[in-house]
Amino acid sequence: MSERESMQYDVVIVGAGPAGLSAAIRLKQLAAEAGREIGVCVLEKGGEVGAHILSGAVVDPRALDELIPDWKDKGAPLTVPVTENHHWVLTKKGKWGLPHIAMPPFMNNKGTYTLSLGNLCRWLAGQAEELGVEIFPGFAAAEVLFNEDGSVRGVATGDMGVARDGTHRPDYQPGIELHARYTFLAEGARGHLTKELTRIFGLRDKSGPQHYGLGVKELWDVPPEKHVPGRVIHTQGWPLEDAWGGGFLYHQDNGQVALGFVVALDYENPFLSPFEEMQRWKTHPAIRAEIEGGRRVSYGARVINEGGWQAVPQLVFPGGALIGCSAGFVNVPRIKGTHTAMKSAMLAAEAAFEAVGADRRGDTLDAYPQALNASWVAKELKLVRNAQPAVSRWGGFIGTLYSGFDMWLGQLGLSLPWTLKHKQADNEDLRRKDQVHPIVYPKPDGVLTFDRLSSVYLSNTNHEEDQPVHLTLKDADIPVAVNLAQYGGPEQRYCPAGVYEFVEEGGATRLQINAQNCVHCKTCDIKDPTQNINWVVPEGGGGPNYPNM
Numbered sequence: 001m002s003e004r005e006s007m008q009y010d011v012v013i014v015g016a017g018p019a020g021l022s023a024a025i026r027l028k029q030l031a032a033e034a035g036r037e038i039g040v041c042v043l044e045k046g047g048e049v050g051a052h053i054l055s056g057a058v059v060d061p062r063a064l065d066e067l068i069p070d071w072k073d074k075g076a077p078l079t080v081p082v083t084e085n086h087h088w089v090l091t092k093k094g095k096w097g098l099p100h101i102a103m104p105p106f107m108n109n110k111g112t113y114t115l116s117l118g119n120l121c122r123w124l125a126g127q128a129e130e131l132g133v134e135i136f137p138g139f140a141a142a143e144v145l146f147n148e149d150g151s152v153r154g155v156a157t158g159d160m161g162v163a164r165d166g167t168h169r170p171d172y173q174p175g176i177e178l179h180a181r182y183t184f185l186a187e188g189a190r191g192h193l194t195k196e197l198t199r200i201f202g203l204r205d206k207s208g209p210q211h212y213g214l215g216v217k218e219l220w221d222v223p224p225e226k227h228v229p230g231r232v233i234h235t236q237g238w239p240l241e242d243a244w245g246g247g248f249l250y251h252q253d254n255g256q257v258a259l260g261f262v263v264a265l266d267y268e269n270p271f272l273s274p275f276e277e278m279q280r281w282k283t284h285p286a287i288r289a290e291i292e293g294g295r296r297v298s299y300g301a302r303v304i305n306e307g308g309w310q311a312v313p314q315l316v317f318p319g320g321a322l323i324g325c326s327a328g329f330v331n332v333p334r335i336k337g338t339h340t341a342m343k344s345a346m347l348a349a350e351a352a353f354e355a356v357g358a359d360r361r362g363d364t365l366d367a368y369p370q371a372l373n374a375s376w377v378a379k380e381l382k383l384v385r386n387a388q389p390a391v392s393r394w395g396g397f398i399g400t401l402y403s404g405f406d407m408w409l410g411q412l413g414l415s416l417p418w419t420l421k422h423k424q425a426d427n428e429d430l431r432r433k434d435q436v437h438p439i440v441y442p443k444p445d446g447v448l449t450f451d452r453l454s455s456v457y458l459s460n461t462n463h464e465e466d467q468p469v470h471l472t473l474k475d476a477d478i479p480v481a482v483n484l485a486q487y488g489g490p491e492q493r494y495c496p497a498g499v500y501e502f503v504e505e506g507g508a509t510r511l512q513i514n515a516q517n518c519v520h521c522k523t524c525d526i527k528d529p530t531q532n533i534n535w536v537v538p539e540g541g542g543g544p545n546y547p548n549m
Helices: 018-034 062-067 117-130 192-201 274-281 285-291 338-357 367-373 376-383 387-394 396-411 452-457 478-487 523-527
Strands: 006-014 040-044 084-090 095-097 134-137 141-146 152-157 160-162 168-173 177-185 212-221 231-237 245-251 256-264 295-305 320-322 471-473 500-505 508-513 533-535
Touching: 006 018, 006 152, 006 338, 018 040, 018 062, 018 117, 018 338, 062 338, 117 134, 141 177, 141 192, 177 192, 177 338, 212 274, 212 523, 231 285, 245 274, 245 285, 256 274, 256 285, 256 387, 295 523, 320 338, 338 367, 338 376, 367 376, 387 396, 471 508, 478 500, 478 508, 523 533
Parallel strands: 006 040, 006 177, 040 134, 084 231, 177 320
Antiparallel strands: 084 095, 141 152, 152 177, 160 168, 212 256, 212 295, 231 245, 245 256, 471 533, 500 508
C-alpha cells in the first residue's frame, strides 16, 4: 500500500456547493477582520465547481445579502428577478390557479431571483479564492479519518487509477489525507460521508429519518415570443395519482426555461417512475404551451431533502459539523433551501473560527447549533414544519388545506401546538407488486418527451470505465431474489439515468449495473427497499458535468 501524503488545515470542507463555499468565505472574512490567518480548503468531487450542482432554482438572497452585501457590484449571477408567480393545480386536461390570497405572505417570491445555482457556485468559488480559500475540484472525499479518541481528524481523497478488479493502473496515484481541527460536511442531500458519520455518532437518534424527493430537471431554449424573464410557475396534481409531488417552470435569462418535476420518495407503487412522470407532465396542455417549439439542451436529476425541521439531525460531532443540505434545511412549501443552507454554513463558520482562535480542536462546536436555533433559519423552518408530513399523510388536497391553515396560524403567531411526526424511512413505504396496479407510460415522441439514455447524454455524464463500480451491493443475490420477485425490480424504474436493468444471461436473470450512467442523484441509496445498494464515491471528476443547471 502506497503511503499517502497529508496536508494540514484549520478547517476542511467537503463539497463546493452554496453551503461549503459560504462557510469558507465566512471563515476568511472573520480572519481578515481579526487580522489573523486561518487555513481553509474545499474539496469538490465534480470536475469543476458547479459540475454536480442541480436545482430549480429560485433563490432568496437573504443569506447572500449578509455574506456579501455588495454582491450586485461584484457581478453575482442574480440578474433575473421573479416578476410573475403562479401556482397551478392540474387536472388531466385543465388547470386552476391557487389564489395568492390563500397563501401566507412569506410564500410569495417577492425579492427573489431565478438562475442557475451552478453558476452561483462558480461565482462564489471566485469570491472564496480571492480571499485565499484553496479549492480542489476533481478530488472526491472518500474516507473519514479519526483521531485515537474517536474524534474526526479529517478526510482522505480517493485513490486515482484503480482498475475495476482492484489492481493499480499505470496512472495510479494514492489519495491525499487532509487533516483539520474541524471538518465540515457540505455534501448535499444523502452525502455518503454524512451517512457514515450519522451512523457512527447516532446523529439521527432523536430526529428520526430524513425524507426525500427526486427532482428531474431539463433546460430548454424556447422561442423568443414565449420567453417571459422572471416568470415562475409551480404545479401540483396531475399526473400523480398515488404519490405526492409537483412541477416547476422558471423563465431564466438567455431565452431559457428551466423545468422539472419532483416526486416524493415515500411513494408506495414500485411501478412508478419519477422520470416517466416528468415526461408525462410535459404533455399537459398548459406545460406544453410554455415550451413547445423549443429545444431541450440539458438534463439532470438530484434528490432533495423534504423532511423539514423535525428531520434535522444533531448538527455537530467531535471534530466537525453538518452544514447545508447535508443536514437538510429546505423550506419545502417555499421550494427553497439555498438561503437557509448558506446561513447554516455561516453560523458554523463563526463557531469554528471562535474555536480555532481558542486553540481548540476535535471537540464539538456547540455554539453552532445554539446559534442556528436562535436564527431566522429555525424560525422559518418551524413555521412550515407540518407541511410535508401533512401531504405525505393525507394526500395533496387535504394535506394542502391543513398545511395552509397551519402556516396561516403561524404567520399570525398562533401556530398549532403539535408537530406532525414523519412516517418511516422512504424505502419502507414500497408495497409488494401484487398489492398495486402496474403503470403504463406512453412512449417518448423525441420532440417533447424523451427516453432516459438520450437524456443522460445531455447531462455530460462520464466515468472512467476501468474503475471499481461505485454502486455496491451488500448481497448480490437480493436484487433478483427479493427486489424483482417481490417488488417487480423497482430499481429499473426509480433510477432517472438507466443505471439498473435486469437482463437474461444463460437462462438466469441478473441485475446489470451501468455505473457509467450515474448522475449521482442518490435515489438508489434511499429507495432500495432492502437497503442493499450502497452508493460510494467514484473516482474524482466523474459524474455529470452540468454547464448551466
